[in-house]
Amino acid sequence: MTVGATPAMWPRRSLDFRRFVASRGDRHRGRPNHGSRPSMGIKLLIESRVIADTEVSPMGARTWRPAGPGPFPVVLCYHHGPGLGEEIYSVARDLAEEGFFAAAPDLYHREGEEISFNMSDPSVRASERERLFGIIDRTTPAIMVSDALVLIDAIRRNPATDQGPVGCIGFCHTARTVIHGMARNPDVFAAGSFMHPFLTVTDRADSPHLLVREVEGTIYGAFGGADQISPVATQQPLIDELNKLGDRAVVDVFPAANHGFLFQGTEPSVYEPEAAAAAWARTVDLLRRGLNQVARA
DSSP: OOOOOGGGGSOOSOOOOHOOOOOOOTTTOOBBBOOOOOOOOOOEEEEEEEEOOSSSSSSEEEEESSOOOOOOEEEEOOOOOTTOOOOHHHHHHHHHTTTTTEEOOOGGGGGSTTBBOOOTTTTTHHHHHHHHHHHHHHHHHHHHHHHHHHHHHHTTTTTTTTTOOOOEEEEEEGGGHHHHHHOOOOOTTTEEEEESSSSSSSSTTHHHHHGGGGGHHHHHHHHEEOOOSGGGGHHHHHHHHHHTTTEEEEEEEETTTTTTTTTTOOOOOOHHHHHHHHHHHHHHHHHHTTTTTTOOO
């Protein structure tokens, strides 16, 4: 199901990611604001840290869950391009308030522990920007999913976790991670959500959009009609593949939404409250249905 845009609303020209970030700064930074949404009302959370022993180096993940005994369905929160930060931690906490065991893995652990890039800082040198783009290139979907599977095994040692299927949510280039994980490991990932995707449609034989047809679970994709990093017109092949899944996929195209619309970033033009509220509600509903959630507070 596709909602919210017509081809006339789409940008006609792609914008190079490196040039865009260099001139515009990282609009993702700052406290997320997901807008009004239904909540299970769980406020008392337990925070912890899990270490997953991947084949290369230990990967840390911060986790949040309701204070009750559970078990709670597990949802992995994949960070966006600049790395871990309060914006992703807040998403994980909000998911925990909805009754999930939420984990935010350090996907760039091969490059250093919990590294992040504040691209809105004018003092950040061009070399640091290139370092970020190099990390994104090296941290492939296959690598991220491989690490995620190790993390899930580590998380499941906690008796408060449900031992059934897992959910995931990704932003920007980790939309690839959501798709790859669900396509290659359908017995593990039953529900997934991604927003303002990047690098999901390429001319490579392993382009993420081509894997969508292998997804067996339920999946949600939220696109910004005003996305300046990844124009929605360039994402049409991905949208088409999602729509072929029928009732197992939900697609929203928010005409006024830019890249990073879920987060209340450094400039008001990025955060789009109506799109953020709608996408968040869709995500929570899909995760609950896909993971057969039963609240145990």
